[in-house]
Amino acid sequence: MNYLFRDTDLAARRLKVLADVYAPTSRAFLEAVVTNTPRVAVDLGCGPGYTTRLLAEVTACKRAVGIDASEYFLSLARQDAPEHISFLSHDVTQVPFPIEPSDLIFCRFLLTHLQDPQRIIKRWATQLGPRGLLLVEEVEWIESEHPALSTYLSIVAAMLEQQANQLYIGPALDAMPVGDGLQKRMSRVYRYPVSTKQAATMFSMNVPAWKNRPFLQEHYAPDMIEQLEQELHSLAETSTAEGEITWGMRQIAYERI
Numbered sequence: 001m002n003y004l005f006r007d008t009d010l011a012a013r014r015l016k017v018l019a020d021v022y023a024p025t026s027r028a029f030l031e032a033v034v035t036n037t038p039r040v041a042v043d044l045g046c047g048p049g050y051t052t053r054l055l056a057e058v059t060a061c062k063r064a065v066g067i068d069a070s071e072y073f074l075s076l077a078r079q080d081a082p083e084h085i086s087f088l089s090h091d092v093t094q095v096p097f098p099i100e101p102s103d104l105i106f107c108r109f110l111l112t113h114l115q116d117p118q119r120i121i122k123r124w125a126t127q128l129g130p131r132g133l134l135l136v137e138e139v140e141w142i143e144s145e146h147p148a149l150s151t152y153l154s155i156v157a158a159m160l161e162q163q164a165n166q167l168y169i170g171p172a173l174d175a176m177p178v179g180d181g182l183q184k185r186m187s188r189v190y191r192y193p194v195s196t197k198q199a200a201t202m203f204s205m206n207v208p209a210w211k212n213r214p215f216l217q218e219h220y221a222p223d224m225i226e227q228l229e230q231e232l233h234s235l236a237e238t239s240t241a242e243g244e245i246t247w248g249m250r251q252i253a254y255e256r257i
């Protein structure tokens with residue numbers, strides 16, 4: 001697994017902030033497409049399990065299973081997990097998953113970190129039961145004219161691109177041909193404004209994960225990165241601004257036919 005943002009304690013705390021910030025978009029997505037109660041619902045790249053709990057709550061599934069490759073995130077996810085929510089260690093690019101065919105497979109902010117999403121989606125489709133749903137939620141665009149926020153975004157986009165990933169993977173996913181037993185039931189962009197404080201909190205918690213990578217050192221002056229980090233910290237502490245950054249979340253629902 002070549003997960004850019006790593007699996008440290010800080011990364012886990014960042015995923016908690018991320019879970020709180022994006023819960024409304026995922027909830028809206030799940031409420032729009034899940035009409036039958038799933039027996040087994042799977043959350044791929046579940047991290048510390050916040051999305052798995054949300055999936056379980058919104059769909060009222062009988063059993064929810066979170067899958068991740070990070071033992072550290074899984075150990076956090078398993079703490080106080082109710083009986084109907086469990087967590088498994090597995091590389092999600094490999095099938096079969098170590099569970100029975102699922103009625104619903106969900107992932108958020110995962111395909112952006114994987115290579116060859118088209119091949120991966122085909123593989124995931126094989127893990128669905130009849131008429132099962134595959135729900136994918138990824139970033140289409142992020143709009144911001146705020147200097148520090150937009151600088152951060154351009155650095156992360158460049159870093160992901162350098163390892164053949166895309167920050168803004170939504171358009172490519174939407175344009176991808178669907179075949180092999182799947183049909184697209186919904187594809188939309190959900191517009192989601194985030195406060196500057198929340199965005200800067202997530203961003204500032206992410207900088208330590210990558211600031212010492214060779215790519216950064218080769219392409220950006222160390223002073224500039226340090227200044228950016230300080231500015232993000234200060235926005236995270238003090239900003240009360242709204243309307244300075246908006247996410248477009250691509251939400252795609254495929255159904256197995």
Ligand SMILES: C[S@@+](CC[C@H](N)C(=O)[O-])C[C@H]1O[C@@H](n2cnc3c(N)ncnc32)[C@H](O)[C@@H]1O
Pocket residue numbers: 001002003005007015018019044045046047048050051067068069070073090091092093107108109110113
């Ligand atoms: C950005 S986090 C997203 C976590 C969660 N889905 C959310 O939206 O809050 C991506 C997660 O995918 C996991 N991951 C990345 N590549 C993976 C792989 N090949 N197999 C399993 N998990 C993977 C990472 O460990 C991390 O927990």
